[in-house]
Amino acid sequence: MLCLRGSRGTAPVVLEREACARLGLGHQIALTARQAPERERILDLIALFRQLPKPFVMHCKSGADRASFAWRSGC
Secondary structure, rough: EEOOOOOOOHHHHHHHHHEEEEOOOOOEEEOOOOOOOOOHHHHHHHHHHHHHOOOEEEEOOOOOOHHHHHHHHHO
């Protein structure tokens, strides 16, 4: 599971992290919506795409900005 919602401890992220742990799924957090990612963060995201077992689920809050950006970065 690739969660692009950021690492803040908001209720949805905490609940998702707990559910992934119960199901034996990994849970990675990559981007936030509050600021543009730095170059190093983009490179980290590309590296993460390469190492995650395929197929994997990726999401953000609305599926528009972060998810689209991340998908294009990982292609």
